[in-house]
Amino acid sequence: MKNSISIVIAFILIACQNGSETLTTLYSLPKKLKEVSGIVYTEKNDLFWTLEDSGNANKIYGLNAKNGTIEKTITIENALNIDWEDITKDKAGNLYIGDFGNNDNVRKDLCIYQISKNSLEKEKTIPTYKISFSYPEQKEFPPKKTKLFFDVEGFFEYKNNFYLFTKNRSKGFDGTVLVYKIPNKVGFHQAVLMGKLKTCENYNHCAITSAAISPDASKVVLLTHDKIILLENFKGDDFLKGKQSQLKLNHFSQKEAICFKNNETLIIADEKTNKIGGKVYGVNLSKLKAIP
Numbered sequence: 001m002k003n004s005i006s007i008v009i010a011f012i013l014i015a016c017q018n019g020s021e022t023l024t025t026l027y028s029l030p031k032k033l034k035e036v037s038g039i040v041y042t043e044k045n046d047l048f049w050t051l052e053d054s055g056n057a058n059k060i061y062g063l064n065a066k067n068g069t070i071e072k073t074i075t076i077e078n079a080l081n082i083d084w085e086d087i088t089k090d091k092a093g094n095l096y097i098g099d100f101g102n103n104d105n106v107r108k109d110l111c112i113y114q115i116s117k118n119s120l121e122k123e124k125t126i127p128t129y130k131i132s133f134s135y136p137e138q139k140e141f142p143p144k145k146t147k148l149f150f151d152v153e154g155f156f157e158y159k160n161n162f163y164l165f166t167k168n169r170s171k172g173f174d175g176t177v178l179v180y181k182i183p184n185k186v187g188f189h190q191a192v193l194m195g196k197l198k199t200c201e202n203y204n205h206c207a208i209t210s211a212a213i214s215p216d217a218s219k220v221v222l223l224t225h226d227k228i229i230l231l232e233n234f235k236g237d238d239f240l241k242g243k244q245s246q247l248k249l250n251h252f253s254q255k256e257a258i259c260f261k262n263n264e265t266l267i268i269a270d271e272k273t274n275k276i277g278g279k280v281y282g283v284n285l286s287k288l289k290a291i292p
Contacts, residue, residue, distance in 0.1 A: 022288055023251050023281040027068035029269065033061065034278075036269045037101075037153065038086035038210060039257035042093060045120070047071060048267060048280070050257065053101055054083035060097070060115070065261075068280055075124045079113050085153040086210055086257070088162075090184070093117035094128070096162070102151040103169065105142040110134065112155075112162060112182070129186040131162070136190050137178075145171040149178055153256070154211030154222060158237060160184045164191065165211045165222055168203075175199035175206050177222070179240060195240045199229060210258040212266075219285070221266065223258040226251060228266070228288065247288035253277040 029036060037053040047062040058081040062072030076097065083101025090096070095115040102110065112131040119125035138150050148169040155164045166178040175198045180191040199206035199222075210223040220239050222229035227246050234242030249255075249268075253276050257269040264285050272278025 023249055023268065023283050026267075026280045026282050029068065029272075029278050029280060030061075030063075030070050032070075035256075035271055037084060037256050038088075038098070039267060039269050039280075040087050040089050040095065040212075040259045041065065041261050041267060042089065042095075042117075042120075044093060048259070049087055049089075049095060050269065051084050051087050051097060052081075053085055053256075054081065056081055056084075058084075060087065060095070062120070063280075072120070074115075074120065074122060076113065076115065077124055077126050079127055079130075082107070082109065086155050088156045088212070088259075090157045090160075095120070096157055096184075097127075098152065098155050098164075100152045100155075100164070105138070105148045105150045105169070108134065108141065114184075131182065131184065131186060132188040133182050133191050134188075135180065135193075137193060149176065152180075153209045154258075156211055156213045156220075157184055158213055158217060161237065163194075163211070163213075163220075163237065163239070165208050167208050169207075173203040173207070174201050177208055181237070194237075197229075197240055197244060199224065199246070209256050212259045214260045214263045216263050218263070221258060221260075221285075223255055223268065225253065225255050227291065228258075230285070246291040247285075248291050249283070249288070251281075 035052045036050050039050045046065045051060045058076045064071050085101040086098040088096050094117050097113040100110045113127035116128045151167040152164045153167045162182045164180040177197050179194045182191050208222045213220050220231040230245045231239045253270040254273050255270040259267050266283050268281045270277035
């Protein structure tokens with residue numbers, strides 16, 4: 001996601017909040033990673049895999065989980081980085097790149113790439129397969145400015161399906177997030193609308209920038225610039241029928257990436273803007289306080 005004037009202004013106005021009482025800064029991101037848009041942890045090699053969004057290389061980077069240095073760089077061939085917005089994994093350890101950034105809601109080439117766990121030691125690899133999809137509810141490209149619901153920056157894989165949480169870019173933002181389901185299967189698919197949830201009516205505080213599910217599948221977290229939307233006490237993949245709460249981070253920055261390191265520890269990364277951010281943070285869910 002590229003910076004907007006409103007976000008820059010918000011950084012200036014809320015910069016005083018950056019003395020976080022909950023987030024622990026683990027390290028700064030390597031200087032070459034200026035626009036990190038997703039992160040996922042692989043326990044086998046103790047790496048955080050990350051990527052950058054539109055305008056950047058078609059590469060993924062394995063960061064040493066202890067010090068943040070780049071240990072592996074893999075070029076993903078036959079896969080143009082149109083707008084890579086998130087990265088996730090399945091239970092087997094395969095990675096998935098979400099090329100579904102759609103700021104203007106005009107794209108008709110949305111897709112997800114699988115990167116085999118067996119290719120994570122290579123310098124170059126080709127996706128194992130590609131999943132293409134569209135949103136049946138989108139009839140116009142672009143829709144009216146009040147109906148810009150079809151950008152996505154957060155997803156995860158669960159039991160052979162992907163779950164996508166949209167980033168609302170509509171004029172008159174009201175916090176509506178659409179939740180879509182897509183099978184983890186090669187080919188073209190119509191995304192299935194599972195439902196919607198509401199965050200808040202302030203775009204800078206409540207637009208969704210990343211998503212993750214805990215290893216035990218008991219919790220889903222959605223990231224914004226200064227809070228986490230926590231979904232829990234659901235059954236199966238009916239994430240919207242459980243308990244929803246908003247947890248404050250006491251820290252405002254252009255947060256773009258979140259993942260679970262274990263069932264309680266969250267890892268968050270942000271872009272550097274106006275000398276703020278460009279770091280990787282850790283936080284225990286139990287230390288985050290709910291917003292009344």
